[in-house]
Amino acid sequence: MRYCDLHSDTLTAEGEKQITKRRLEMGGCTLQCFAAFVSARENRFRQAASLADSFYELCEREKIKPVTRSDEISSGVNALLTVEDGGAIEGSLEKLVCLYERGVRMMTLTWNYENEIGYPAFFDYEGLLKGERSFADREEKRGLKPFGFQCVEKMNELGMMIDVSHGSDRLVKDVAASSKKPFVASHSGARSALDCARNLTDEGIRLIGKSGGVVGLYFCADFLSPDLSEEGQREALLCHARAIVNAGGEDCLAIGSDFDGIPQNPYLKNPSVMPDFLERLSKEFGRERAEKFAFKNFLRVFSGI
Numbered sequence: 001m002r003y004c005d006l007h008s009d010t011l012t013a014e015g016e017k018q019i020t021k022r023r024l025e026m027g028g029c030t031l032q033c034f035a036a037f038v039s040a041r042e043n044r045f046r047q048a049a050s051l052a053d054s055f056y057e058l059c060e061r062e063k064i065k066p067v068t069r070s071d072e073i074s075s076g077v078n079a080l081l082t083v084e085d086g087g088a089i090e091g092s093l094e095k096l097v098c099l100y101e102r103g104v105r106m107m108t109l110t111w112n113y114e115n116e117i118g119y120p121a122f123f124d125y126e127g128l129l130k131g132e133r134s135f136a137d138r139e140e141k142r143g144l145k146p147f148g149f150q151c152v153e154k155m156n157e158l159g160m161m162i163d164v165s166h167g168s169d170r171l172v173k174d175v176a177a178s179s180k181k182p183f184v185a186s187h188s189g190a191r192s193a194l195d196c197a198r199n200l201t202d203e204g205i206r207l208i209g210k211s212g213g214v215v216g217l218y219f220c221a222d223f224l225s226p227d228l229s230e231e232g233q234r235e236a237l238l239c240h241a242r243a244i245v246n247a248g249g250e251d252c253l254a255i256g257s258d259f260d261g262i263p264q265n266p267y268l269k270n271p272s273v274m275p276d277f278l279e280r281l282s283k284e285f286g287r288e289r290a291e292k293f294a295f296k297n298f299l300r301v302f303s304g305i
Contacts, residue, residue: 001278003294004031005271006106006216006254007082007165007187009261011051011058012037018259018270021062024077027274030295031073033106033186034058035084037261041113045095048088052102055081068103070303080302082106082163082186087115091147093154105305106161106186109148109171117148119168121197135222138197143170149178156180159305164208165216165256172204182212182301187256189223190243193236196223202247209248212304214297216256217241219265233267237277238284241293245285251300253293 010019011034024032036051038044058079059066065078072078081102086109089095099107109117112125122128123139144152152175155162162183164172175183185208191199200208200215208215217240221228225236244253259270268277282290 001275001282001291001294002028002030003255003274003278004033004298005029005259006033006184006214006256006298007084007218007261008032008034008257008259009037009084010034010259011054012039013260018264021064021077023271027271028278029077029271029274031067031078031080031299032064033080033082035082035108035261036088036104037084038088038111044085044088045090045092048083048099049102052081052099052104055079055103066103068105070299073299080105082108084108085111085115086117086151087111087113089151091116093150096151096154096160097158100158100160104160105302106163106184107155108163108165108167108186109144109151109175110166112166116145117151118142118144118171118174120166121168123168135196135198139168139170141170143168143172144174144178148174152178161301161305164204166198169201169204172200172207176207176211179211182304183208184213184254184301185215185256187216187218187258189218189220189240190247192247193240193243194223194225198223202243205244205247205252209252212251212301214252214254214301215244215248216254216298217244218256218258218262219268220258220262221265228266230266233265234280237267238280241281241284250285250289250292251297254298255294
């Protein structure tokens, strides 16, 4: 079974990569999203532009086809350029347009820090890094800023998918109330399966599903289950999949691995293991619904932008 993966951090990963073309082929990947992850706090647009260059260099070097529309997808491995952290546009709609012109078709509005667009799920990420906070401590009140609403409107106009992964609960609600098009969470889990600020509430999942969007289930072990064994993670992934489908419907679940942005999952170590996971989804939900989760749901959203 082929699949689409809504998120990876391969462009900024150091050392041995989880994603290689060979592993994508072994896994049956038809579309891999590569995020220009902006980690700097200064010169953020410049970093995003440089990573866009890296994306096209990777595609040329590995003979992977870059696409900007769903009807450009062909046999073999295709690639879509995205941006992680809307701070990359530095509060400028003109810079948003520039990234669109470079081929970006999806952007997460926030990462783990407040930016010009809005607020992240973790209200004190520095405290989390220092061990002063837990994964369950979340931002509950603040969402989109005034510029964030302008950004949502412009992304709708351009045809760039709005990604609320890493966003606060309020931000998800604000996007649902203001976006005229389906929006997504490219790499997230379900809070009903594990109480973690990075996981979506059932209400958030329902809002995404109601918009016609999807939630890409990620493989970040710490956000899936405290059981870090191979079997524990296999069962946790199915548990989160059930929770997303129960809250958002069968048209809402997709795949968003977060490969190369997370430590190796004990079960899903890299894309070559995807056939086993997709087979388990088939046994759990049936072949027809598993195909929706694997590629059809996201391609529906992508074709509608």
